[in-house]
Amino acid sequence: MGLFDKFADIADLYAHLTKDGVAPVGTPIERVLSPTRGIVDGNEVILAGTNNYLGLTYDPACIEAGKAALDEEGTGTTGSRLANGSYQSHHALEAELSHAFGMRSAIVFTTGYQANLGVISTIVGRGDAIVMDADSHASIYDGAKMSGADVHRFRHNDAADLGKRVKRLKSKVGDLLIITEGVFSMLGDRAPIREIVEVKRESGAYLMIDEAHSLGILGSRGLGRAEEEGCLQEMDFVLGTFSKSLGSVGGYCVSDHAGLDAVRHSMRAYMFTASSTPASIATVRAALSVMQARPELRTRLRLHFERVYAGLKKLDFVLGPEPGPVVAARFEDPAEALCAWRRLLSAGVYVNLVVPPATPGQYSLLRCSLSAAHSDEEIDRILAGYSRIKS
Amino acid sequence: MLNRVDCQEAVLRLAQDYCDRHNKSLRVSESTDLLDEVGLTSLDVMELIESLEDEFDIALPINDLAEVRSVGDLIEVTMKAA
Numbered sequence: 126m127g128l129f130d131k132f133a134d135i136a137d138l139y140a141h142l143t144k145d146g147v148a149p150v151g152t153p154i155e156r157v158l159s160p161t162r163g164i165v166d167g168n169e170v171i172l173a174g175t176n177n178y179l180g181l182t183y184d185p186a187c188i189e190a191g192k193a194a195l196d197e198e199g200t201g202t203t204g205s206r207l208a209n210g211s212y213q214s215h216h217a218l219e220a221e222l223s224h225a226f227g228m229r230s231a232i233v234f235t236t237g238y239q240a241n242l243g244v245i246s247t248i249v250g251r252g253d254a255i256v257m258d259a260d261s262h263a264s265i266y267d268g269a270k271m272s273g274a275d276v277h278r279f280r281h282n283d284a285a286d287l288g289k290r291v292k293r294l295k296s297k298v299g300d301l302l303i304i305t306e307g308v309f310s311m312l313g314d315r316a317p318i319r320e321i322v323e324v325k326r327e328s329g330a331y332l333m334i335d336e337a338h339s340l341g342i343l344g345s346r347g348l349g350r351a352e353e354e355g356c357l358q359e360m361d362f363v364l365g366t367f368s369k370s371l372g373s374v375g376g377y378c379v380s381d382h383a384g385l386d387a388v389r390h391s392m393r394a395y396m397f398t399a400s401s402t403p404a405s406i407a408t409v410r411a412a413l414s415v416m417q418a419r420p421e422l423r424t425r426l427r428l429h430f431e432r433v434y435a436g437l438k439k440l441d442f443v444l445g446p447e448p449g450p451v452v453a454a455r456f457e458d459p460a461e462a463l464c465a466w467r468r469l470l471s472a473g474v475y476v477n478l479v480v481p482p483a484t485p486g487q488y489s490l491l492r493c494s495l496s497a498a499h500s501d502e503e504i505d506r507i508l509a510g511y512s513r514i515k516s
Numbered sequence: 517m518l519n520r521v522d523c524q525e526a527v528l529r530l531a532q533d534y535c536d537r538h539n540k541s542l543r544v545s546e547s548t549d550l551l552d553e554v555g556l557t558s559l560d561v562m563e564l565i566e567s568l569e570d571e572f573d574i575a576l577p578i579n580d581l582a583e584v585r586s587v588g589d590l591i592e593v594t595m596k597a598a
């Protein structure tokens with residue numbers, strides 16, 4: 126068998142998806158015009174699948190900070206955090222995160238993927254167990270697999286199922302790490318974090334939450350789902366990314382365990398990769414300030430996603446269980462989902478088409494993510510686009 | 517403590533149930549291939565595992581499942597976790 130033969134099926138699938146027009150997966154964005162507008166397939170479209178929740182990619186303060194960092198500190202660090210890649214600004218961002226979350230330790234990573242990979246694969250190991258939500262992101266799965274710990278899944282957002290599994294495990298293992306996301310990336314639904322905290326308390330497990338899709342969106346200070354539910358201090362580890370609401374690139378882990386800091390020296394995904402560019406760090410720091418200073422951005426985002434959720438519900442789309450920054454419409458048939466995606470694009474609206482195995486079940490999704498930068502008129506047009514699918 | 521006979525009986529029964537429910541005229545044995553012959557998808561395997569876990573009040577780590585192909589393999593990983 127040739128090296129590439131095993132990719133034949135996936136190659137066929139993607140060829141099929143692309144045969145009637147622009148690629149729905151890895152869609153070329155020919156030009157980006159603003160946080161909410163771009164050119165796709167020669168036409169100007171509304172971008173409604175970019176995770177640009179607060180719309181900060183073109184925020185003047187963020188751009189200015191990035192430009193100044195480029196001028197002052199250059200294009201790249203050319204080294205790992207443990208070698209020559211820890212600038213004053215990397216440390217300053219860690220201090221700012223630590224302060225924002227009211228936790229003793231913070232570590233900044235080059236991407237959110239690496240934050241999950243590094244932390245999870247390192248803090249637990251052989252003899253320990255991980256119990257994670259079944260719908261967790263690939264980076265959580267990969268970190269878990271690399272850790273060497275026994276990996277167990279609990280039914281998506283089902284704290285009773287988690288409790289049952291933890292009880293079965295407790296007497297048998299070393300340390301136990303429970304992992305969930307704050308808001309789930311595919312359906313936009315929120316973890317029942319208070320109930321999960323109960324399980325943690327009863328079992329003495331450690332609890333980690335990935336707030337990739339909730340930082341800047343939930344909680345009175347925008348710190349995420351745990352803050353929204355008043356249980357931030359119960360989190361042993363809060364992870365997240367700078368690549369969504371903060372409009373940049375990078376990831377973080379914060380913890381009130383002072384011991385986290387020493388873990389730096391053991392995480393391969395942190396040690397053996399170059400640190401974030403100075404410009405990335407500068408834009409993140411500026412975006413973090415904007416996020417804290419302008420809570421009205423999350424209010425606006427919430428109004429948008431509640432409107433889109435209600436609108437799509439009215440159009441009889443099958444949606445996730447509750448409104449969230451991601452509103453996903455579900456299709457049993459991938460061909461129907463693809464056809465809907467093309468109609469939406471021709472109506473001038475770009476969303477994400479997600480097909481199995483990237484979706485939690487066997488179904489396909491049209492995944493729309495909203496932004497505080499969308500205008501009310503753009504939301505009208507997004508809804509009008511969806512109504513064309515149904516007509 | 518789970519003994520092998522009970523374990524074997526339960527795994528065979530659950531796999532047979534699945535075939536019957538999906539109108540597959542197949543007599544399941546230890547050598548039956550769950551993926552190729554029974555045609556379980558990875559989600560079906562998850563469900564089958566859950567039924568086993570509930571039946572014996574055990575937790576099967578997913579680390580071991582990558583190697584499960586046959587009904588016999590599933591019996592082995594279940595015995596290991598019990």
Ligand SMILES: Cc1ncc(COP(=O)(O)O)c(C=O)c1O
Pocket residue numbers: 236237238239241262264306310335337338365366367368374375376
């Ligand atoms: C839940 C979750 N965790 C982690 C990541 C990885 O983040 P990053 O884009 O910074 O690598 C993502 C984004 O894809 C995500 O959705």
